[in-house]
Amino acid sequence: MTNTYAHQSLPSRPSSSFHQDQQQQRVVSHASQQDFYPQSQSPPQRTAGRGSLHIQEESRYEPTDDLYQYNPDNNDDFYHGNGAYTPQRSLPDSRPPTPPGPILDHSHLKPGKEAALLSHERTLELYRANAKKTQDPELQFEFAVFLVDAAKHWPIPAPEPSGVNVLDIEKAQDKREDLYREATSLLRKLADRGHMPSQYFLADCYANGIGTTKGKQDFDRAFPLFVLAAKHGHPDAAYRAGTCCENGWGCRRETAKALQFFRKAGAALHPGAQYRLGIAELNGELGLSKRPREGVKWLKRSAEHATAEFPHAIHELALLHENGFENTVFVDHEYAAELLAQASELGYAPSAYRLGECYEYGKMGCPQDAALSIHYYNIAAQQxxxxxxxxxxxxxxxxxxxxxxxxxxxxxxxxxxxxxxxxxxxxxxxxxxxxxxxxxxxxxxxxxxxxxxxxxxxxxxxxxxxxxxxxxxxxxxxxxxxxxxxxxxxxxxxxxxxxxxxxxxx
Missing domain, CATH: 1.25.40.10 (Tetratricopeptide repeat domain)
Structure with a gap:
């Protein structure tokens, strides 16, 4: 069997970016939704008891310890931090008693109509107000990421047959575009200040048509930012810059430059770059001569650092061990099946399909097992x-x-x-x-x-x-x-x- 390993088209997006296709891509955010909510203020401290006697008592009674412990069995009693009990002395007061104040109001937590979360718009307003109060680039960057995520999931009403909600749809779409513009504007300011994550994330937005004219990919603006972030040591940016140079996206097609970026990212343990270098060594691509041993080494390194986004090296090694390769990789069906299982656990559809075949027909030493075959077929079919x-x-x-x-x-x-x-x-x-x-x-x-x-x-x-x-x-x-x-x-x-x-x- 002739072993020719063609370079597979790897996803050009890193795990930290936002995919437009929910099926293909696996969305990984920079921060969880909970982190974007502003911290609520502490509940008001109780300053008065059931009447004015408590207020007057504060001026007359000076405890020896500043720590008080509230006794729920007797609201008129106070305890010192040392546990000693001191009864309260009733003093005459000519002022009318003040109404009691709640110790902690839990009414907003009651079920029914009173229970409600903050609306998306209200959350944005609070987050925007907090972001404007700080000059911390990390916090501003997180806010920009939140804006992109909010725009991506902004509800767009479904069109009605009568067309009565056309204006509502247009307003929702305009709101989404406004959020994208606000996010990219903030990211540009941060990128100009040399903030590396902002440089990369903004480049990723341009590469995926976020914040661009008519939602079209704009590699002319993305590529320089990838290069800039790569110079600051961003592994994903180096890999993406190499991909652009290899395919001529936003720049001239230069394999030598692409190789430099791939090696830079590979040295930083980027599994996608390591896989690309491995395939290039196996096939003699990117101006390299065929060196199977070096190619296998790169594939093994990529497999060690494989992620759900870059599981390709594990699958490639499984195919090599299934058939053997030029006295470099020996045939080992049991190990090949193990590698396919590893890639399947990461959700790689080709590996799951191949393993489904193995359990269906009893290939590569796998027993015929209908349950396992259907299981692995289903993993691939869901993608x-x-x-x-x-x-x-x-x-x-x-x-x-x-x-x-x-x-x-x-x-x-x-x-x-x-x-x-x-x-x-x-x-x-x-x-x-x-x-x-x-x-x-x-x-x-x-x-x-x-x-x-x-x-x-x-x-x-x-x-x-x-x-x-x-x-x-x-x-x-x-x-x-x-x-x-x-x-x-x-x-x-x-x-x-x-x-x-x-x-x-x-």
């Missing part, structure tokens, strides 16, 4: 890995006793999800399900549309079906040319409810 989605389609078609109930409806939904992700065989399967009525109501018109999409992508079965008379119903399930062959009650041909060996849906 829209199209092959994993389609693998779940096959599992739901036949089911697994005690693990997964047979469900044509779920099979159709997962097949459609894979088809919408442009998986050709899933397009044909969706057309078949719609024509025959598996997991959905029969719809010949919709079925033909899916057949056409599959045929345009080169699926021969879909092309043959389109040539046939569309008024002629397709061969019933189980016959020649069918998508699946199932026994009675949804069982597989072996009668055990497991994956059917004759299932040709895959």
């Amino acid at each position: 829209n890995h199209r092959d994993a989605c389609f693998a779940l389609t096959a599992w739901y078609l036949v089911g697994s006793p005690g693990v997964l109930p047979q469900s044509d409806t779920e099979a159709f939904l997962w097949a459609k999800r894979a088809a919408e992700a442009e998986l050709v065989k899933a397009m044909y399967a969706v057309g078949y399900f719609l024509e025959v009525g598996i997991g959905t109501s029969p719809d010949m018109k919709e079925a033909i549309s899916w057949y056409k999409r599959a045929a345009e992508k080169g699926d021969k079965r879909a092309a043959q079906r389109l040539k046939a008379n569309s008024n002629t119903p397709i061969i019933q399930p189980g016959g020649p040319g069918s998508v699946l062959r199932r026994g009675p009650d949804g069982e597989g041909s072996d009668g055990k409810g497991g994956r059917d060996k004759d299932c040709v849906i895959m």
Whole structure:
């Protein structure tokens, strides 16, 4: 087997940035939501008891200790810090008694209409007021990050069919843009003052279309800031600057410069940069000659520092140990499966899908285990890995006793999800399900549309079906040319409810 390791397209965003795609990317904030709320003031201290006698007593009675302990059993008694009890002396007073004041008002914590959190706008006002009182760049930076996060999650009303809320939608969108502008303006001031986190975060905003014209990516402004933050020692900024130089984003394409930035970030233990250097050494990229041993070393370093955002080196090492590589990496299926499990724990969809295959078919020394196979397929499918989605389609078609109930409806939904992700065989399967009525109501018109999409992508079965008379119903399930062959009650041909060996849906 020829081992050619092409450079995978790594996410160009660090874990500290804000993703626009909630599915793909994993959002990691710089501070938790609780940190952005201003500290509440201390409750008012009680200065008077039940009447004016307490006030007058304060002027006449001088305790030997400043610490008092409140006795809930007798509100008229005071205790010294040393525990000695002194009864209160009643003195005449010509003034009218003052109304009692609450020791601590808990009315705002009562359930019902009185219980309420601060609104988003009120929180912003309080935070903005506190941020203006300080010249601490760290606090101002946290406020800018909070503004970006608040804008990202600012509620936009759903459009109504009648269009009566168009103005409300526009106001909400304008408010979001105002927050973005306020955040980027503050970040620019901090960046000009040499604040490294602000330089990087502002560059990341520009690179992702935050605070830019029409939300378009602006690498012309992002790249210089990446370089500036990299010079101040920011590992993520060095990696992003190297990516820009490699691809020509906001600058000329210069592999030599990209290599310098990657090495700078790699020396700072950035797993993404270490992975890129490893692939470059394996394939002889970025002006380097092929040096497999050096490439494997870089991959191992990246795997040691792998994160949920950069688990790629673990997966690559697993593939190397699965097949071996140029007398540098020996075949070790057990270790390869362990590496795939590590990457799956970090949420890496390709590793989870591969491990699902291993447990389904008993590959790489893994036992055939329906529960584990479905588990790992599900990890990948939740991230829209199209092959994993389609693998779940096959599992739901036949089911697994005690693990997964047979469900044509779920099979159709997962097949459609894979088809919408442009998986050709899933397009044909969706057309078949719609024509025959598996997991959905029969719809010949919709079925033909899916057949056409599959045929345009080169699926021969879909092309043959389109040539046939569309008024002629397709061969019933189980016959020649069918998508699946199932026994009675949804069982597989072996009668055990497991994956059917004759299932040709895959």
